[in-house]
Amino acid sequence: MGNDEFNVEDTLNQLTLPEKIKLLTGQGWWHTESIPRVGIQSMRLSDGPNGARGTRFFNGVPSSCLPASSGLGSSFDVELARKVGEALGDECRAKSVHVSLAPTVNIQRSPLGGRGFESFSEDPYLNGTIAAAYINGLQSKGVSSTIKHFVANDQEFERFSISSDVSERALREIYLKPFQIAIKESNPWALMSAYNRVNGLHVSENKRLLTDILRNEWGFKGTIISDWIGVYSTTGSIKAGLDLEMPGPSVMRGKAVERALIAQKLTIKDIDERVIKILELYKHAEASGIPFDGPEGFIDTPKQRQVLRTAAADTIVLLKNEKGLLPLSAQHSKKIAVIGPNAKYGTPSGGGSASLRSTYTVSPLEGITEAAKEIGAEVTYAIGATSHKYLPVLDPFIRNPQDGNPGALVQFWNAQPSDDFLADKVDNRKTLPKADWSTATYGTNCLMADGIDDTKVNTICWIRYSTKFIPDEDGDYDIGMSIAGSGNLYVDGQLTIDLRNSPPGGTFFGLGSPDVRTVLKGLKKNEEYALEVRIANKEFIERGPPFICWGGVRLGGIKQVDADAAIKEAVELAEKSDVAIVIVGLNGDWETEGNDRCDMELPGSTNRLVAEVLKANTSVVVVNQTGTPVRMPWVHEAHTLVQDFYGGNELGNGLADILFGKVNPSAKLSITFPKRLEDSPSYPSFSDKGQEAGKILYNEGIFVGYRGYEIRNLEPLFPFGHGLSYSDFEYSALEVSSVTSKGEFSVSFTVANKSTIDGREVVQVYITDPESTLPKAVKELKGFAKIALRANEHKTTKIELNRDALAYYDEQQGCWVAEKGVFRIAVGASLQDIRLKIETVLEETFTWRGL
Incomplete structure (x- = not known):
């Protein structure tokens, strides 16, 4: 290299x-x-x-x-x-x-x-x-x-x-x-x-x-x-x-x-x-060997797509499969209803600096529809409920007025281009002077913090964002806008949203205005509507943003959804289908850099939708797509439940591979799902509700996550390490070596696949120190392995452990301590699903600093 x-x-x-x-x-x-x-x-x-x-x-x-x-x-x-x-x-x-x-x-x-x-x-x-x-x-x-x-x-x-x-x-x-x-x-x-x-x-x-x-x-x-x-x-x-x-x-x-x-x-x-x-x-x-000041390209090859698809499937956790509904089969799944706000709109990532422009995104609806074709099943769709914090971006439905290509035109002037630039009405027949710089853009969410030719555009400038919106359905549309700067939205020349004197809101890392919405009535499918956003950024710049930024605009829109009517449509669809797949969750507006969530709730009428569909059909798969836990008040009625973290480009195909059995699920929760927010060990000392004079007290100490649930004997919704498979695994023959004077030892055990389906099992090794001088967690994860087993195959696995598996940190001595005594070793399929136990002994206490 x-x-x-x-x-x-x-x-x-x-x-x-x-x-x-x-x-x-x-x-x-x-x-x-x-x-x-x-x-x-x-x-x-x-x-x-x-x-x-x-x-x-x-x-x-x-x-x-x-x-x-x-x-x-x-x-x-x-x-x-x-x-x-x-x-x-x-x-x-x-x-x-x-x-x-x-x-x-x-x-x-x-x-x-x-x-x-x-x-x-x-x-x-x-x-x-x-x-x-x-x-x-x-x-x-x-x-x-x-x-x-x-x-x-x-x-x-x-x-x-x-x-x-x-x-x-x-x-x-x-x-x-x-x-x-x-x-x-x-x-x-x-x-x-x-x-x-x-x-x-x-x-x-x-x-x-x-x-x-x-x-x-x-x-x-x-x-x-x-x-x-x-x-x-x-x-x-x-x-x-x-x-x-x-x-x-x-x-x-x-x-x-x-x-x-x-x-x-x-x-x-x-x-x-x-x-x-x-x-x-x-x-x-x-x-x-990477060039300096080199070009910016991307990778989109069959090999890369396969890595992304494998990763998308292998990060999905099967939480419940009580009736064996999954994997879906051709025999019992001729008519499949796909329902929910996270089905049609692919959500590859959370928001903030983690977000990017994906080379492509396969939505769950697209992935399921393609997989259903292979078993001769028919797929129908209903949104059922909306779950957006901000209205979905209009990217699929806009065209650049200059060349007709997907996207929009953004123009910049260093001097105010006209006296009536931010008037209550604009005359599109009136020609503005030639822009000092202009560019095409692909979407309706534009943070103009980079990508601007600063040799041609001054820090203080006037901006016009223009595009043609082409709805894909007849109806009334909710339209929303937030901007960084002072400006207006015009639809066909008419002032529609006024943000000329707006206070700061929450968009654009806190630099943007609040999201303001209006309704455009009677829009027609495939007709063109001129959207134009005009921004003056002088006051915004004078407020002193913490980083270089010329401004920003975010436009969103969606056909109006009546909550009762949408749920009724979803229920009727579920009733006449063999299987209903309900896909709900959050997105990058809710989970994002710059803002913590206020609660663990799914947004809007999502919970009501899930509950009603569960009543309407006995064969329902609920898919929750979030990056972190949410409350699930319908969980006891849901016999089949999947946790689908944001899956990247191939999220839809990865989900379909799990649902239809092309991939046997093998992931297990890396985070505890609580029944309610109040059960979280950090509650209430977190975010704005927990701050005290500019500080957050980490009151739970070492008892973070599952450590906190176990020390309080508190049952979570789903425990750390939990995840099911289409295979059945049996554990046996646990052995442990003697602990050396340096704290090194190993555990070995046998895992057998007792089913007719090839699978992979995540085995977890937990350590308990019952004689510790200082309080310690009931169990701590100190080793794991992912074992691939063909049908009816068994393997013996050895996991090497070291002094870190035995130690605690002593504040008074300022060092790590491995304290002599008996240590209990538990091997299992999750924190709560322990299959094997054994003990070992450290003969002498020793301490150390550093790695």
Whole structure:
């Protein structure tokens, strides 16, 4: 992958002080600074955990969307995680990306976390182990992984300022642990610091976390990159060990570093230490063979599609199959009703920086319809209910007025193009002066933070977004708009939505207006309606957005749905069908960076829809598509239930493969599903309801996730590690080796597939320390394996364990302790489905620090 000739020390010695300072900050949103004089070019960085978006939010190049990390964690499959990492690496190479801002390994502390779908698990061992495989796959392609967000960045509420107040023991055992495991097992070349404070001090200037623990104690050799606009000091961040401030232009470095050097608050040695780490990252980029300032393409090959399809299926959890309805068969499934708001509109990902423009998306309805053809079944569809927070984007139904191609035209003027630019009515016959710059765009959700030619467009400008909306059905339509800036929506020249004096809302990372809606009555199928959004951004810019942004527009729309009529239609469809598949859930509007959810409820009349369909037909499959848990008040009536995490491009085909038996389900929950929010261990100390004077108290300590349910003897809706198969597995012959003086031992057991169906079983090893000096969890996951077994086959598996399986962190001694005594070992199919038990003994206590 290129050469390895770049010499960090020689290059450092050639740099002048101003050049060194220049390297400490990024160049724009997605590049590092270049120093052509010494041959240093700009490295390219890109979001994110489920795909490489490239260098643009606005008009981004399409990319493969990978399954959400909460689904990948639920696969319990290290080989799959590595393959997903490799697929991401291939996509990064296609986009000339040297540094991928992934994976996210923050702990899923609450079901309400806005970015919960980005993380692998509530359990630190599973989280770190899957992350390590993912990183190894990504870096095998020469692309740097950036493990994030270090550390305790577990909520979106006041994320730039909130203090995560957590005990040292919980910090070590729960929140730092996945980073520690991944660093030990995969050596990520970069790490991203978190926005938040930990125990009062921002992570980006926390020397104890970034230098004492991360670098000195753990031996981390990589580069520390700030989260975007996540640096709040000059001297503090540099002294703490934060190497690269992103994005550029600099806010906290640059001239401020020069001033700090004059005052001798910083030394040349401080600067050199940071620059060396940036040059070491550059050395990886140089060796990768990935071009600098190269083109942005994408991967869409049969091989890539198969990886995506496999990943989509292998991240789906079968929660209930009490009547053996699944897999669907030709004999009993001639008429299939597909019902629900998440069926027709494919939701490949959650929102925020994880979102991207998918190369394609197979919706559940499309995947099921195609699979049904193979067994000669007929598929009919009804929406049943709506579940959107914001109205669905109009992308499939718009045409550029300039050339008739799908999309819209966006024009920019540096001076107000007319006195009546934001009038109560526009005359489309009146010609505006030629725009200073214009571009086509593909959709109706445009954050104009990049992708704009800033050599032609001033920061303060006037924007016109115009398109033709072509409905696919007759009827009245709900239309909604939010913008970043001040502006109006005109339909056929008539003022329809006025956002000229709107307060800030929640869109566009909090920069946008509220979402305002209206109704367009009597629209006709296949007729054209001129939509035009006009924006003036002067006041928006003067308010000082935290990053470069010219503005934004989001248009959504959907044919009006009467809740009662929609449910009635769905029930009637279910009644005359052999099988009803009800697909409900959330989407990237509900689960997104920037906002935590307010509750665990499914939106709108979704729960009512599910309940009514369950009454109408005895053969109902309920599919819940979310990144994190939701409440399921109808769960006891639902005998067949599937958890489908956001599945990426191939989400529809992956789901169909499970439902029709092409793939035997093998995933198991990486997060506990509570019966109600109040049962969550973090309740009520989470987000805005739990904040206390700018801080969140991690009151549950080490008892996060399943640890909290077990210590309180509280029954969840579905336990950690739960997931069913179409096969039946039997466990036997558990043995354990003696524990060495270094805490090393192994467990072995036999698993047999007692069915006639090939399958894969995730076996889980839990450790209990009943004699511990300090309180410990009832059981802790310390090992797992995914075993493929043909029909009637059995295999003996050995799982190696080490001192980490026995230890707790002692705050008083400041070290890890493996305490002598008896340890109980439980092997099972889930946290609650324990099949085998045995004991072993550690003869002598020992302690250690570091990895």
